[in-house]
Amino acid sequence: xxxxxxxxxxxxxxxxxxxxxxxxxxxxxxxxxxxxxxxxxxxxxxxxxxxxxxxxxxxxxxxxxxxxxxxxxxxxxxxxxxxxxxxxxxxxxxxxxxxxxxxx
Numbered sequence: 513x514x515x516x517x518x519x520x521x522x523x524x525x526x527x528x529x530x531x532x533x534x535x536x537x538x539x540x541x542x543x544x545x546x547x548x549x550x551x552x553x554x555x556x557x558x559x560x561x562x563x564x565x566x567x568x569x570x571x572x573x574x575x576x577x578x579x580x581x582x583x584x585x586x587x588x589x590x591x592x593x594x595x596x597x598x599x600x601x602x603x604x605x606x607x608x609x610x611x612x613x614x615x616x
Contacts, residue, residue: 530613531579538614545567550612550615556602583605583607
């Protein structure tokens with residue numbers, strides 16, 4: 513988390529590449545989550561509800577053979593305007609982290 517935050521402080525997000533297929537992930541994320549607002553705070557309960565889990569699972573599984581460790585755990589900032597903190601961090605899987613951070 514600390515390393516990623518340090519990178520964000522030095523490189524504009526628009527120039528940061530997290531994967532070789534960032535553009536594809538971004539387009540797919542916009543299709544599957546058109547209502548997602550990158551400036552809004554993520555509501556963890558919605559993301560982890562039964563419906564939320566199913567929606568994310570459908571998104572994530574398209575990358576099971578294309579993104580290494582796609583389902584490993586990752587920490588995601590609940591709000592793009594804040595640093596990682598105990599109250600402002602959500603445990604997610606790597607593809608959720610990629611999708612959210614690429615969109616931000």
